Amino acid sequence: MGYRTVGEGRSRACEICRSWSRGWAIGRDQVLWRCEECGHLERDLEHCPASHRDLAYGGEATLDRVRLDLTYRLLVRGGVPASVFEIGYGAGHLLRRFLDDGAQVAGVDPDQLGVHVDPEVARRGRLHRGGVEEMAGEDLGRHDLVYGIHVVEHVADPAATFATARALLRPGGTLSLITPAGDSSGLRLHGEHWWMLEDPTHVRFFTARSLARAAHDAGLVDVEVRRPVLDSLSVDVASLARRRGRPAPGGVLASRPVLA
16 A cells, blocks of 8 residues: 655555545544545554444344345345345345355355354355355356455445456346445544444445446456445444443443343
8 A cells, every 4th residue: 555645644556546645533542534536535543443342243143134034125126136245245145145046146255253154055056165265166257146245444445346346247137235325424433433334344435436446456346336225324323322331341232221
């Protein structure tokens, strides 16, 4: 990563568009790198710890089931694809939905969370361990749908991730990604208390502009960026809880009042 000195501060090259990013203060001693051109945000825990929780995963079983159901409905709006590939399949719950509905399933996961994979998905799916950037071989060019749910904010190399995701698609296939919005009103409103900063492995936040740029640079076409309202509201609720409470090792969703 290249750095330069600008006035009394420092700048570094944006990982998406290569323009210069400067420090953006979002709270007391909390700074993100923000690109002057595409608004893309990068984060390191040295400059922006933001009272993060101890572990990457901060979900809750009931809420996760609801969110996965809504996500599945979104992904199959045009019908169930014949073949799907999930980037970061975790326990394989979403792949199981596709499998039960007749799709061929595959995926890759670094096993960051150390969870047990659904036995039917493990038996009938083509599952790979590691980063998506390392994918090669039989899965390239064969999938109608490739998707990643809250994945691209974690990966080591976003450009390689987008390029590999495109390579996994059949001609005419669809890539669908859900990721926290760095240009959201929630981040501007809540600052260092923004819930998406609670995860210590969130190392970047795309804006609509930087997300579209990354997709186009990977050779994707007909790029569309949308903002799910319910997801935004749930993030706001959790952010308010972070503002009012003390940092907890398990995060705000470890609190029953917050869940209620």
